[in-house]
Structures are given as structure tokens and as C-alpha cells.
Amino acid sequence: MxxxxxxxxxxxxxxxxxxxxxxxxxxxxxxxxxxxxxxxxxxxxxxxxxxxxxxxxxxxxxxxxxxxxxxxxxxxxxxxxxxxxxxxxxxxxxxxxxxxxxxxxxxxxxxxxxxxxxxxxxxxxxxxxxxxxxxxxxxxxxxxxxxxxxxxxxxxxxxCPQKPKAVNLAFLGCPGFSQVLETFTTCRGMLGEILSAYEFMDDKSMKLVESHLKLSNPVTGSPFYVLIETSGSNSAHDEEKLNHFLEQAMTSGLVMDGTVVTEDKRIKALWALRERITEALTHDGYVYKYDISLPVKRLYDLVTDTRERLGRSAKNVVGYGHLGDGNLHLNITAESYSHSLLEAIEPFVYEWTAQYQVSISAEHGLGFKKKHYIHYSKPREAVHLMQKFKAMLDPKGILNPYKTLPASSL
CATH class of the missing domain: 3.30.465.10 (Uridine Diphospho-n-acetylenolpyruvylglucosamine Reductase; domain 3)
Structure with missing residues (x-):
């Protein structure tokens, strides 16, 4: 070119x-x-x-x-x-x-x-x-x-896969995060090949969506919520499997309340509760955003520990994400940007994450903001090898400079 x-x-x-x-x-x-x-x-x-x-x-x-x-x-x-x-x-x-x-x-x-x-x-x-x-x-x-x-x-x-012929979406309320985890284990076992998404949201994130975006939550009063989507080729078969799972989840106390929709319009409305959390956060003030991979059992512990650490210096600390692949979206809001608040968050969040040898960036990359924290997720030898690849393919350093990797010592 x-x-x-x-x-x-x-x-x-x-x-x-x-x-x-x-x-x-x-x-x-x-x-x-x-x-x-x-x-x-x-x-x-x-x-x-x-x-x-x-x-x-x-x-x-x-x-x-x-x-x-x-x-x-x-x-x-x-x-x-x-x-x-x-x-x-x-x-x-x-x-x-x-x-x-x-x-x-x-x-x-x-x-x-x-x-x-x-x-x-x-x-x-x-x-x-x-x-x-x-x-x-x-x-x-x-x-x-x-x-x-x-x-x-x-x-x-x-x-690209073929479009599923039958899609069901369940929006459920759970009494605690341990029940969110157990519900995931249960639905993965009972729904098997038709399970296509499992998202969790805490009550604080749902309240922000309701208050700032005026979206209606059909299930209220729960500390946690989960969105479970099934996609398959036989609606009768899929609905039967989903109903068996819901019966098991309700009778065992994993789920407090819930709703199931199959119409495209209502499916999109329920997905909006999850997809528009980011938009709702922007209306709540300045947002400090973190995208972390963690062991599933410890996924919400980081939210709890961050909330305790920051106390009243933060307006809201919320957690939501893709439970199926251990991806937590941790978001902290404040009335305005505060350097002292940032210092209380970083490197605390990265150090907390590093103890489990997981990732400080699950799906958003490192860019300019996180490049100096790469060592919390990658060993020095791996970073050194990445810098060698960069030097080989871009010897003059003209491609998207100052991003992803710290300055090379080569």
C-alpha cells in the first residue's frame, strides 16, 4: 500500500x-x-x-x-x-x-x-x-x-454458523453469587448443546439501567440476575429442555423469580438490559472501566473487595459479564475524575488479579492505558518475545506506536 x-x-x-x-x-x-x-x-x-x-x-x-x-x-x-x-x-x-x-x-x-x-x-x-x-x-x-x-x-x-431456528431467552433472579454459579453448572449440564449465552449482572448495574435509561426490569428484588439464551433447530425440543432446567432451578432454590421469552421483540428488550449497562454507566458520572478474566468461583470477589476498599470515595462499584468464559466487567463511577481515586484502584485491581495468574484484559486489549501493566498477566520472557516480533515486523516503530507493549529494551 x-x-x-x-x-x-x-x-x-x-x-x-x-x-x-x-x-x-x-x-x-x-x-x-x-x-x-x-x-x-x-x-x-x-x-x-x-x-x-x-x-x-x-x-x-x-x-x-x-x-x-x-x-x-x-x-x-x-x-x-x-x-x-x-x-x-x-x-x-x-x-x-x-x-x-x-x-x-x-x-x-x-x-x-x-x-x-x-x-x-x-x-x-x-x-x-x-x-x-x-x-x-x-x-x-x-x-x-x-x-x-x-x-x-x-x-x-x-x-459463520447457520442462524438458529429456535431462540429462547430466560431472565432470572438469584439470591446470591453462589447460586449464580450453581445455576450455571446446572444449566450447562441440562441444556448442553443448545446453551448459547450465560450473562450475569449485579443489582447495582440493573438499577443504573432502570434509573438512567428508563428500561423496565421484569424481575426485581434480587441481588443478582442472569440471562440464559438457548439456540437450536427444534423449538419443541429446546423449550422442553429449558422448562426442565427452570423447574429444577426453582425447586432447588437457585432462582427466586424469572421470565422466559421467545418473541424476537421481547428477546431484544431483555438483551438491552445487559447490553446497555455501559451506556447507563456513562450517565452516572466518570467511569473507571476494567475488563478482567478470573477463575469463575472468584469472579465477584474482586467487585466486593474493590467496593470495600473504595468505600464512599466511589459513587458506584458494579460487576457484570460473561460468566461462561470467566470475563468480569468491573466498573467504578464517581462524580468526576479523581487522581486519588485512580491511585486507590490501580494497581490494586491488577495486583488482585495477578495472584490468580489470569488476565488484566479479557477482551478489550491493552492499548495505551494498560500497556505498562502487561507484566501482571504475562511473564517477562513472553513480553520480551512480543517486543522481538514488533521489532522484526515494524523496525521503525511506525504502526500504532505507544500501544500494547512497553518500550523495548532491545
């Missing part, structure tokens, strides 16, 4: 930018970088209705891809709250997780190929749309989750 050759020859830094929905400053220029918007690279190149393989440009908006595939009786394996503005290239560059990882896995498994422009302007075409290919190194994996620091993704080949 001419732009990259030009920038490489003149030592000009480039900041690739998609839908700009990131939360860690990965798509925001730090100094005087040239912003490369991917918005006009928004074409669907091809779709194979036999294999389910979609090839599209990186600037395609996720929701537009979902709507296109639904018209073909297929669905995107990725779904997240920012789908109306995020780009698929940015999703891949940050290895976004979202709401359906439990059913379809991460992008590292569903992305079959990429076309990437390297720092010197050369084009790496690893766009082969094959589910099985063991010839040499799987180079596309280097760029998935690299946040534009190794190359700029221009085209994506992704494997």
Missing part, C-alpha cells in the same frame, strides 16, 4: 482507526500520528452459503454484517453491545469476545484468514478460506489481538 511505503520512507507513524469503540486508547493517536480510517473499506466481498465462509473488508460494521447474514439464514459468531458502530477489523485486531463466546468460541477459532498490510507497505495475503490448513505457521494468529501494532488488517475471512 502506497501510504505505508510513503510513511515508512519518511518515518511517519500511523494510527489505524475503526469504529473507535475501544476502551483502552488503542485507536487514539498519542502525539502526531497519521490517522488511517478504515470506514470506507466496508464492502462484503463474498459469502459461500455452503461453507458459511464470509469474506469482507475490515471497515464493515458488525451489525451490518449480522443483518446481511441473517438475510442468508446465517449469523455472525460475534455479538457485542457496540455492534452498531464497531468494525470487524477492529474486532479482530483486539480479539473481541462478546456475548456468544460460550457457544461459538473466540475469534482466534472462527477467523479463517486475513489480508494484512505490513509496515513497509507489502501485503501479506493469508486469506485462504480453509478450516483445516497445517502448512507451516499460522501467521494470521500474530495479527489477531495485536491491536494494529504488527500490521493493519484490511480483509477478513470468517466462518
Amino acid at each position: 502506497f501510504l505505508f511505503r510513503y510513511c515508512s520512507e519518511r518515518n511517519l507513524a500511523v494510527n489505524p482507526q475503526g469504529g473507535n469503540t475501544g476502551l483502552v486508547g488503542g485507536s487514539v493517536p498519542v502525539f502526531d500520528e497519521i490517522i488511517l480510517s478504515m470506514a470506507l473499506m466496508n464492502q462484503i466481498i463474498s459469502f459461500n452459503s455452503v461453507s458459511g465462509i464470509l469474506i469482507c473488508q475490515a471497515g464493515c460494521i458488525l451489525e451490518n454484517l449480522s443483518q446481511y447474514l441473517e438475510s442468508m439464514d446465517f449469523t455472525m459468531p460475534l455479538d457485542l453491545g457496540a455492534k452498531g458502530s464497531c468494525h470487524i477489523g477492529g474486532n479482530v485486531a483486539t480479539n473481541a469476545g462478546g456475548l456468544r463466546v460460550l457457544r461459538y468460541g473466540s475469534l482466534r477459532g472462527t477467523v479463517l484468514g486475513l489480508e494484512v498490510v505490513l509496515a513497509d507497505g507489502s501485503i501479506l495475503n493469508c486469506l485462504a478460506s480453509l478450516q483445516k490448513d497445517n502448512t507451516g505457521y499460522d501467521l494470521k494468529q500474530l495479527f489477531i489481538g495485536s491491536e494494529g501494532t504488527l500490521g493493519v488488517i484490511t480483509t477478513v475471512s470468517i466462518l
